Amino acid sequence: METKSNAESEGLDTGNSSSVLTFQTHNLETVAEESEDARKATFNLNDKLLVEDSTKSELSKYLFRLLQRFIRQYQHELEINQFDLLLMTIYCISLEVGFIPWGHRLEENGKLLQSRYPSYDYRIVSLFSTIVPTNFYNRTSRSYRLNFYLQGSTQKCILVGIKSGDFLCLTFNVPSLANISGKSVLLPVARYVPLINFHKLNLSCQNLKELSHKLKNCIFVPIRDAVCLDTKITMYPSLNGLPDEVVAMLFVKYLDKKATLRMANSCSRLRTLAFAYCGKWFT
Incomplete structure (x- = not known):
């Protein structure tokens, strides 16, 4: 995977003209070439791509990869608990919606990824299922924090999670945009991560469809x-704005x-x- 460090703050303004953000730039072409799906002629439409597709016997491929890497990276540094695994699951769901971790920039064909819906x-x-967040937990306040942005916007979106007994209180807001109200939700941790099993991660998670939709x-x-x-990001809720996997499913299952x-x-x-998916009809 191609990454590079850069000290410019182009496209990722911190809101402080005197500060400079160090970020990593990722080439999506390289990511696609290195992915398992790109080495196949087509996507396997039976793959569990979304967190909500997870079952008791199998987690979605990207959530499983993220949890594996998280455990491998942190199991010797901290005592991983149910809250930690829940937060990583939440992080994976945020990626599915289109949020990008703050401090990372995406390129395609050698240029910044264009604004889109x-x-x-x-x-x-x-890409980000292989990059585990760092400095996400404050031991003093017993709270979590993850920073995101949307491609085409410089606004930082902040996700804060506060432990309260057996619950995790999540708040998501955009501090620099006063006209956008923050959103909060209270999650019973044991309902989604009832236990810790590093060897069988699928047993550690349950009710993920409910969690994802919520x-x-x-x-x-x-x-x-x-x-x-x-911020007038290009709104693109059209057929051509859908991911390849969804369009392929339309061809195979509905048309x-x-x-x-x-x-x-x-x-x-x-x-x-x-x-690629219905080649027999072109002969």
């Missing part, structure tokens, strides 16, 4: 859409031959996807 992008989720509906999507509207061929004639991207 933030949504699921397997390259982004794949977080997306209550905090992540409302804040994302509010920031998009306020007949005639509809697929018509869609394929509309643009080069849809033709490429239609040919």
